[in-house]
Amino acid sequence: MSKSILITGGAGFIGSHVVQLFVEKYPSYKIVNLDALTYAGNLENLKAVENASNYYFEKVDIQDALELEKVFEKHAITDVIHLAAESHVDRSISDPLAFVKTNVFGTVNLLNAAKKAWEGELDQHLFYHVSTDEVYGSLHDGGFFLETTPYDPQSPYSASKAASDHFVRAYANTYKMKTVVSNCSNNYGPNHFPEKLIPLCINNIKNMKPLPVYGKGENVRDWLFVKDHARAIDTVFHQGKAGETYNIGGFNEWKNIDIVRLLCKKMDEKLGREEGTSEKLITFVKDRAGHDLRYAIDSSKIKNELGWEPSLQFDEGIDITIDWYLVNEEWLDHVTSGAYQDYYQQHYH
Ligand code: NAD
Numbered sequence: 001m002s003k004s005i006l007i008t009g010g011a012g013f014i015g016s017h018v019v020q021l022f023v024e025k026y027p028s029y030k031i032v033n034l035d036a037l038t039y040a041g042n043l044e045n046l047k048a049v050e051n052a053s054n055y056y057f058e059k060v061d062i063q064d065a066l067e068l069e070k071v072f073e074k075h076a077i078t079d080v081i082h083l084a085a086e087s088h089v090d091r092s093i094s095d096p097l098a099f100v101k102t103n104v105f106g107t108v109n110l111l112n113a114a115k116k117a118w119e120g121e122l123d124q125h126l127f128y129h130v131s132t133d134e135v136y137g138s139l140h141d142g143g144f145f146l147e148t149t150p151y152d153p154q155s156p157y158s159a160s161k162a163a164s165d166h167f168v169r170a171y172a173n174t175y176k177m178k179t180v181v182s183n184c185s186n187n188y189g190p191n192h193f194p195e196k197l198i199p200l201c202i203n204n205i206k207n208m209k210p211l212p213v214y215g216k217g218e219n220v221r222d223w224l225f226v227k228d229h230a231r232a233i234d235t236v237f238h239q240g241k242a243g244e245t246y247n248i249g250g251f252n253e254w255k256n257i258d259i260v261r262l263l264c265k266k267m268d269e270k271l272g273r274e275e276g277t278s279e280k281l282i283t284f285v286k287d288r289a290g291h292d293l294r295y296a297i298d299s300s301k302i303k304n305e306l307g308w309e310p311s312l313q314f315d316e317g318i319d320i321t322i323d324w325y326l327v328n329e330e331w332l333d334h335v336t337s338g339a340y341q342d343y344y345q346q347h348y349h
């Protein structure tokens, strides 16, 4: 039987790469992108596939249970890859309830819609939940997050993602739903909304605006190129074992300040500016409340069991990313206007 896959959050950063990969790689699958088009959803991310005959778009909020049921019925959905979420930690600090509504309530709605549509044949359909390494908390003394690391979320964002992960596993245990969860480290690459560290700095360096570094810039993140995450999702979707969790990461840890300096150096070169010009834009600002010190993922399980590993070195991925933002000025202009600017003003001034 061919598949009809519901990908939620497909207009967002990671979702758009997953949708594009699936539409192009699997012409026999029907790909239904379901997205509410919040500030983070941008259909311009999907220009490459919007006219493909196996691609469909549904503007639906996952908080709307009735609309979800209709989509399952209309497209005879066979499997779900769930990425729709509120995803920015700073926004979760100023508005935690928005995260409960989409990430927790919305995920449970989606589980219910899938359960209802697949009643009697739950073992024949897959509910794949895409999550984050932030559910494991903050590392202080070395070490890595394993799939067995106890959950210890520290921000409203990670608490809401942890809750949604628990619900997915609870549906697997209670209703015998076939589920899989993956927890990935920080992604970077094209289509990234410029409220997150890397695209924000690229945009600000381009426009000679201050680069806000929280605290002393000593916090550490593990970075993975977004297309490698999309490849991992493809791998887990097709080969992952039901009920399992897979950690996905780049074995690529960086202090924030070092990333910002690297971006400054590379962009000075690319823009023909005198060396050191962009570094002068670095501005240390008040630290994020409850700022997690370090995330580091051990992704040996997915490598050993499913054969996935990152394809790009960071240096290469960052070059591709900067070049993409410099070429796609129109994309950047569109997302940096309107609501985004209001949020930016509120948050940084
Ligand atoms: P994003 O914010 O760029 O995109 C989220 C998408 O979900 C947007 O298109 C938005 O319109 C949609 N959406 C939000 N609320 C919705 C709702 N109520 N109903 C329907 N659609 C809604 O996020 P992203 O960075 O692409 O992250 C995608 C997923 O991957 C999230 O679940 C996130 O937790 C997870 N994740 C992200 C990262 C990362 O570094 N960005 C790392 C690991 C895991």
Ligand code: TYD
Binding pocket: 088, 089, 090, 186, 195, 196, 197, 198, 200, 212, 213, 214, 217, 219, 220, 221, 256, 288
């Ligand atoms: P971010 O891209 O928001 O991802 P996350 O918080 O999910 O890891 O932030 C990455 C790191 O960069 C994090 O330690 C916070 C820091 N940061 C800044 O220093 N300045 C900024 O303006 C932003 C958005 C983030």
